[in-house]
Amino acid sequence: MNKQKIVILGGGYGGLQTVVKLQKSLSPNEAEIILVNNHPYHYETTWLHEAAAGTLQPERVRYSIEDIIDQRKVQFVQDTVEKIIPEEKKVQLGTRELSYDYLVVALGAEAETFGIKGLKEHAFTISNLDSARKIKEHIEYVFSTYHSDGRNTDEQLSIVVGGAGFTGIEFLGELVNRIPKLCDTYQIKRENVKVYCIEAAPTVLPGFDPELVKYAKSVLEKKGVEFLIGTPIKECTKEGVLVDQGNGETKLIKANTVVWAAGVRGNSVIEKSGFENVRARVAVDSYLRAPGYDDVFIIGDCSAVINKETNRPYPPTAQIAMQQGKLVAKNLKLLLQGKKDLETFVFDNKGTVCSLGEDDAVGIVFGKKITGFKASFMKKVIDNRSLFLIGGTSLVLKKGKLKLF
Ligand code: FAD
Ligand code: NAD
Numbered sequence: 001m002n003k004q005k006i007v008i009l010g011g012g013y014g015g016l017q018t019v020v021k022l023q024k025s026l027s028p029n030e031a032e033i034i035l036v037n038n039h040p041y042h043y044e045t046t047w048l049h050e051a052a053a054g055t056l057q058p059e060r061v062r063y064s065i066e067d068i069i070d071q072r073k074v075q076f077v078q079d080t081v082e083k084i085i086p087e088e089k090k091v092q093l094g095t096r097e098l099s100y101d102y103l104v105v106a107l108g109a110e111a112e113t114f115g116i117k118g119l120k121e122h123a124f125t126i127s128n129l130d131s132a133r134k135i136k137e138h139i140e141y142v143f144s145t146y147h148s149d150g151r152n153t154d155e156q157l158s159i160v161v162g163g164a165g166f167t168g169i170e171f172l173g174e175l176v177n178r179i180p181k182l183c184d185t186y187q188i189k190r191e192n193v194k195v196y197c198i199e200a201a202p203t204v205l206p207g208f209d210p211e212l213v214k215y216a217k218s219v220l221e222k223k224g225v226e227f228l229i230g231t232p233i234k235e236c237t238k239e240g241v242l243v244d245q246g247n248g249e250t251k252l253i254k255a256n257t258v259v260w261a262a263g264v265r266g267n268s269v270i271e272k273s274g275f276e277n278v279r280a281r282v283a284v285d286s287y288l289r290a291p292g293y294d295d296v297f298i299i300g301d302c303s304a305v306i307n308k309e310t311n312r313p314y315p316p317t318a319q320i321a322m323q324q325g326k327l328v329a330k331n332l333k334l335l336l337q338g339k340k341d342l343e344t345f346v347f348d349n350k351g352t353v354c355s356l357g358e359d360d361a362v363g364i365v366f367g368k369k370i371t372g373f374k375a376s377f378m379k380k381v382i383d384n385r386s387l388f389l390i391g392g393t394s395l396v397l398k399k400g401k402l403k404l405f
Contacts, residue, residue, distance in 0.1 A: 003032045004336055007091060007100040009081050009269075011037030011065050012045060013318040014300030015106035016390050017325030018332075023070040025333050033074045034100075036093065037065060040078050042390075043129040044399075045108065046318050046383065049167060052124075052132040052259070053174030054140065055358065062129055063399055068391050081107060084273035086293045102295050102335065104328055107267035109301035109316060111260060112279065118236035123260040126167055135259060139178075142256055143186045155254035157193045160241050162233045163262030164199035165206070166354050169216055171261060172197055173356035176223035195225050196253055198243060200232035200262070205354065212354075212362040215371050219356050228253075233262070264316060266302040278304065281313070286344040287331060288324055297331075299324035305347060320347055322389060353379040377402075 006022065008015050019035050026033070041062040050056035065076055079093040084103065091098045111125035124135045139159070146156060159175065161168050175195060183190050197204075197220070204227065205213045217227060228243065235242040240254040266280030275282050275290050281304040282290050288303065290296040300321035304313035314320055324345060331342045353363030353375055361375035370378060380401040387395045 003029065004101040005032045005034065005099065006102045006104070006332060007098055008033070008035045008104040008106065009084075009091065010106035010108055010267075010300070011035055011039075011042045012106060012108045012300065012321070013386065013390075014108075014321035014325045015104065016042055016065070016068060017322045018104050018106065018299070018329050019069060019074055020390055021326055021329030022332060023073045025329065026073065026336070028073050031332075031336055034077055034098065035065070035069060035074055036077045036079055036081060036091070036098070038078070038080045039129075040065060040076075041129075042068070044383070044386070045128075046386070048126045048129065048132040049171040049355075050174050051129065052126050052135040052171060053178045054136040055174045055178050058129055058133045058136065060399065061132075063391070063395065068395070081269050082272070083269060084275075084296070086273065086275070086290070086296055089295065100295070102332055103297065104325075104332075105270070105290075105296065105298045105302055106300045106321070106325065107269055107302055109264035110267060110280070112263040112265040113260065114263070116233065116235060119260050122236045122238050123162065123258040125260050126171060135257075139257060140182070143182045143188060146186060146188055155240065156256045157188065158196070158240070158253075158255035159194070159257040159259070160196045160198060160253055160255040162198055162236075162241065162258065162260045164197050164201075164204040164227070164229070165261065165263065166352075168197060168199075168259075168261035169205060169220070170355050171259065172220050172225055173360070174358075176220060176225060177357040179224070190224070193224075194255075196228060196255065197225050198228045198231050198233055198241065198253070200230070202230045204229065208352075208354075209364060209369060212364070212369060212371065216354065216356055216362050219360055236260070264301060270298075270302050281316075283313070287342045288328055288345050297328045299328055305345065307347070314347055314349075317352075318386060319350065322386065323347060353382060355379045 043062040047061045051058040051061045083092045111127050113119040125131050204217045232244045233241045234244050242250040245251050270277050270280040282298045283304045284298050288297050290298050301316040307314050327345050351365035355361045359376050361379045362371050363375045384396050384400045
């Protein structure tokens with residue numbers, strides 16, 4: 001009998017979690033498992049703000065996929081997914097086509113620009129390892145050429161971060177720790193470097209606990225961040241950003257570096273493949289399947305799971321992506337065994353911790369509020385836990401934070 005073919009698209013949190021659980025639970029003759037990813041490595045998306053600010057070397061953020069997979073059971077294909085054709089059970093890659101019996105789509109997110117003019121051309125985003133590295137290199141270039149390129153204007157050193165969600169705030173936390181070091185290296189006065197955070201909503205970290213929001217904002221303000229709250233960015237130009245002043249007029253905030261961290265959408269492959277979607281996210285059923293396709297599971301940032309308490313989708317996080325990967329692996333095993341009663345997905349929210357640089361953070365963990373060193377320690381525990389869930393102790397020892405020796 002032919003082996004059933006399981007194809008997993010994306011080697012991020014959701015995809016790799018599915019693969020490691022499948023390779024643990026299936027023997028080589030139970031299924032053919034293929035993992036497709038556009039790079040030979042996995043990167044920790046949740047650490048990208050550190051790579052972007054340069055507080056962590058980009059190489060620290062990634063590890064080889066072949067070190068994680070059991071090559072007797074899983075075939076790794078490095079290629080770009082162009083389109084899924086669910087009616088034909090096929091996936092078009094950059095260089096070939098794959099067929100499947102079961103498909104797991106875990107292709108992550110892309111930056112949401114809401115059609116705002118100029119962002120694609122003039123702003124950076126913290127979307128993947130390459131885009132994070134570009135930000136680091138750009139900032140280093142700007143500082144290193146400040147005295148020599150003849151312009152010497154303050155706008156040259158000004159940095160705008162668009163959006164005060166978790167990504168914007170975590171990036172700012174790293175950035176304000178890095179700037180004094182850059183100033184020291186390139187003999188620049190700290191007061192010449194302006195850092196703006198521009199947020200459309202009436203508060204920083206909208207929806208988060210107000211006491212923790214106050215703490216986070218005050219830590220960043222003390223380190224030099226100027227917040228413009230209730231101020232939507234309307235356009236990005238090569239000179240900076242145009243913001244809405246609330247009176248029908250716009251104002252230019254000049255900046256040589258604009259980092260757009262104002263939201264995400266699912267992967268555009270979802271739209272190209274014709275799945276029903278909202279901003280490239282598919283409202284999956286309780287088994288995490290795409291409507292109309294019992295053989296296609298969609299997880300992570302490409303999926304939307306409704307929180308029944310709020311009637312809105314859970315925010316896309318690594319936490320939910322990994323829990324989804326675990327469940328899909330379990331259900332795939334049941335399907336291969338010919339069982340029909342699959343397990344439904346229930347999100348177990350363990351909390352949220354938002355870092356504010358190396359040694360500070362704010363969070364709610366198991367319902368308890370934490371700040372400062374305690375929260376920062378917890379954040380590193382969470383970072384290590386996701387390494388552990390995918391690569392076990394050896395990966396934690398190789399890549400983990402909180403090194404004990
Ligand atoms: P990812 O983990 O992003 O993986 C997607 C994979 O697909 C990548 O390997 C990518 O290379 C690959 N890929 C993409 N397109 C293609 C293609 N066309 N062809 C082939 N391969 C492709 N969440 C938390 O829970 N806690 C946090 O602390 C946290 N911090 C964050 C910090 C930052 C700076 C950011 C940006 C996000 C953070 N998040 C956090 C959110 C979290 O990172 C995402 O929700 C999570 O990465 C989603 O997992 P995923 O498996 O869907 O996608
Ligand atoms: P987000 O959608 O959570 O936040 C984007 C922010 O940008 C919002 O506050 C929004 O009001 C603002 N914004 C939108 N349009 C704007 C405009 N025109 N001008 C100015 N501001 C504008 O997006 P994110 O921060 O990238 O987070 C994406 C996902 O990743 C979320 O689900 C988040 O929970 C998750 N994440 C989690 C962590 C963590 O747990 N520590 C860290 C980073 C990201």
